[in-house]
Amino acid sequence: MPNIRFSALERAASHQAVEFESPQGRVTDYFGENVFNEQAMRMFMSAEAYKAVMSAIEKGTRIERSMADQVASGMKAWATSKGATHYTHWFQPLTGTTAEKHDGFFEPTSGGRAIERFEGNMLVQQEPDASSFPSGGIRNTFEARGYTAWDPTSPAFVIGSTLCIPTVFVSYTGEALDYKTPLLRALNVIDEAATDVCRYFDRNVNKVVATLGWEQEYFLVDAALFQARPDLLMTGRTLLGHAPAKGQQLEDHYFGSIPDRVMSFMRAFEYECHQLGIPVKTRHNEVAPAQYEMAPVYEEVNLAVDHNSLVMDVMERVARRHHFRVLLHEKPYAGVNGSGKHNNWSLATDTGINLLSPGKNPKGNLQFLTFFITTLKALHRHANLLRSVIASASNDHRLGANEAPPAIISAFIGSQLTEVLDELEKIEGGKLSAEQKTELKLNVVGKIPEILLDNTDRNRTSPFAFTGNKFELRAVGSSANCAGAMTVLNSIVAQQLRDFKKEVDHLIESKSLKKDEAIFTVLKDYIKTSKPIRFEGDGYSDEWAKEAEKRGLSNVKTTPRALDFLVEPQVEALFEELGVMNRVELHARHEILLEDYFKKIQIESRLLGDIAGNHIVPTALRYQRLLTENVQGMKDVLPADRFKKLAAVQIAMIEEISERVSVILTEKDAMIEARKKANKLTSSRERAIAYCEEVLPYFEKIRYEVDKLELMVDDELWPLPKYRELMFLR
Ligand code: ADP
Ligand code: MG
Numbered sequence: 027m028p029n030i031r032f033s034a035l036e037r038a039a040s041h042q043a044v045e046f047e048s049p050q051g052r053v054t055d056y057f058g059e060n061v062f063n064e065q066a067m068r069m070f071m072s073a074e075a076y077k078a079v080m081s082a083i084e085k086g087t088r089i090e091r092s093m094a095d096q097v098a099s100g101m102k103a104w105a106t107s108k109g110a111t112h113y114t115h116w117f118q119p120l121t122g123t124t125a126e127k128h129d130g131f132f133e134p135t136s137g138g139r140a141i142e143r144f145e146g147n148m149l150v151q152q153e154p155d156a157s158s159f160p161s162g163g164i165r166n167t168f169e170a171r172g173y174t175a176w177d178p179t180s181p182a183f184v185i186g187s188t189l190c191i192p193t194v195f196v197s198y199t200g201e202a203l204d205y206k207t208p209l210l211r212a213l214n215v216i217d218e219a220a221t222d223v224c225r226y227f228d229r230n231v232n233k234v235v236a237t238l239g240w241e242q243e244y245f246l247v248d249a250a251l252f253q254a255r256p257d258l259l260m261t262g263r264t265l266l267g268h269a270p271a272k273g274q275q276l277e278d279h280y281f282g283s284i285p286d287r288v289m290s291f292m293r294a295f296e297y298e299c300h301q302l303g304i305p306v307k308t309r310h311n312e313v314a315p316a317q318y319e320m321a322p323v324y325e326e327v328n329l330a331v332d333h334n335s336l337v338m339d340v341m342e343r344v345a346r347r348h349h350f351r352v353l354l355h356e357k358p359y360a361g362v363n364g365s366g367k368h369n370n371w372s373l374a375t376d377t378g379i380n381l382l383s384p385g386k387n388p389k390g391n392l393q394f395l396t397f398f399i400t401t402l403k404a405l406h407r408h409a410n411l412l413r414s415v416i417a418s419a420s421n422d423h424r425l426g427a428n429e430a431p432p433a434i435i436s437a438f439i440g441s442q443l444t445e446v447l448d449e450l451e452k453i454e455g456g457k458l459s460a461e462q463k464t465e466l467k468l469n470v471v472g473k474i475p476e477i478l479l480d481n482t483d484r485n486r487t488s489p490f491a492f493t494g495n496k497f498e499l500r501a502v503g504s505s506a507n508c509a510g511a512m513t514v515l516n517s518i519v520a521q522q523l524r525d526f527k528k529e530v531d532h533l534i535e536s537k538s539l540k541k542d543e544a545i546f547t548v549l550k551d552y553i554k555t556s557k558p559i560r561f562e563g564d565g566y567s568d569e570w571a572k573e574a575e576k577r578g579l580s581n582v583k584t585t586p587r588a589l590d591f592l593v594e595p596q597v598e599a600l601f602e603e604l605g606v607m608n609r610v611e612l613h614a615r616h617e618i619l620l621e622d623y624f625k626k627i628q629i630e631s632r633l634l635g636d637i638a639g640n641h642i643v644p645t646a647l648r649y650q651r652l653l654t655e656n657v658q659g660m661k662d663v664l665p666a667d668r669f670k671k672l673a674a675v676q677i678a679m680i681e682e683i684s685e686r687v688s689v690i691l692t693e694k695d696a697m698i699e700a701r702k703k704a705n706k707l708t709s710s711r712e713r714a715i716a717y718c719e720e721v722l723p724y725f726e727k728i729r730y731e732v733d734k735l736e737l738m739v740d741d742e743l744w745p746l747p748k749y750r751e752l753m754f755l756r
Pocket of ligand 2: 368498
């Protein structure tokens, strides 16, 4: 019988010999050519329709029905010129992937022919049969009605022969069933709140947009080897596998040269991204073998989120063509780094100012400090919420393990700004004397240099780091939709900005403070009260865990428990006050996330049991039989005293195999029992906790024995591609 591992290795070797054509031409020639962008809209739509769409994008105005017909007809003309025959509403349900249901443009007519049709109502709204998308109980499965609605702020695009129209996905009763709906609501609120605060400093500001630059980490693995690992195939991660002799100790992969085969994948992939208007800019190796990172130039949050979802799809598709598979899982391999998706976030005004970039003068700096300090205050107030929104079964392998970043939420701001905040804190609040004003202006606010030293980027252990002109949220998982984290971050900062404005106005009106005095007084209070969230040291250290506990910061390492934070009263109040999510929507999400958690662990657990029982144990026993036969043979030919001496090692091996096999089988049965018990629990929360605390611990025990066997058993018998084969691409 052929060994599946060896035939997979052979196929992988043949993949390495395949040559791929590189895309031709300059990026500027094809950038955005598959996007219905402003240029395409101008070309394919009437001036009137173009104006209506632009106004919807910029001011959120509604598009009239007759206008929608015009837009649809222009969009169809453009899409068919790109070879599109179908259209789909493209949306982001809470399953974590993107969804689409393709409809043809053509409609049969009575004469047995067909006409092409795409009208305003098809653009604006669609009713996918969406009963199988998770709704957390909002929409009973037998009542499948939910609909998708066009989001004009994210441009339509063509992939292959399909026109994709970005949409939101909501139930008929109006509740959000996707990631995008609450995100758009949060982005509206932060626009309003930030614009109001900006007006203390500059009356010309009319709009503030949140910006996001994500950095996507991922692993590549050869497609044939991937197919030969049921665990990778079904769960996206290896559940077994001994660490290779060489892992990432030498740190030679990071910034090393990219293998040709990988390079040609990256070129093809970037080409498609550029055609789709995704401004992918950097690519490099990451720390672990076969780990890579790509990042685009930052964009407005909604667009950046769509682009990240799209990138994850495009990556998969292009990788398959190149006989690779992409692993977006946060921890595909034990023993080497996992993958994250850093979310670089800031706020920008329509006057072109980055609000998290220090200003050119004291006034600009006070504005910068206002947004900077308000963000810290918001983080302190809602650290637990931020922790809960990044929680997932796969991200648990990063957060809370000894790896970037810890499960404790804190902010790193660097020594320069720490000094500034410390100085500010020392000055008395309230009415300021002339002297104090000078002190404030010259020595504190005036002291912030325009360009902050990049020492801020050096602390890699912080989950939320200020990096000179933006905050970088590093705790988001590589497989996550950025929308979750972005909805929370923008909501909490919006709430804090609203409160800030109220407090400042109150001081001006009732305490007759000058505007600057009032602003400063509130900021001073924020600096003081949010101090516990600031941490400049090593986030991985035990000392920090102890210190954080003293400060009252939570350190919750597992998803089911972290999700408790999502439905605390202050979170309900936050989302309700801002109109981002009502109680029903929030609790539905909680339910969906809990279900997602236990289902994932359930699948992993079943698979681990199967692989251990069907692949590993039989292989170990086969090898054991070889050893036994060998020992029998030795007994036949050797004199008794020689036999006793020479067979001892092999007999010990036979015993060790028996022992390990017996542990594997016993633990596997116990794990199944634990699953049965967990499955009886009716509350999702309790079931998730049971899977986490009663089922998951068996994984390590079983894996330990299997990985030991991997080292003992004849390499030729071992059925699964080994770590060294999976991770070292040529
Ligand atoms: P690096 O951290 O690699 O030195 P940068 O600091 O320039 O590089 O950017 C890292 C990421 O942060 C990029 O994706 C970039 O687009 C993004 N970024 C830069 N400025 C902003 C901003 N104002 N808002 C959001 N993201 C930003
Ligand atoms: Mg960075």
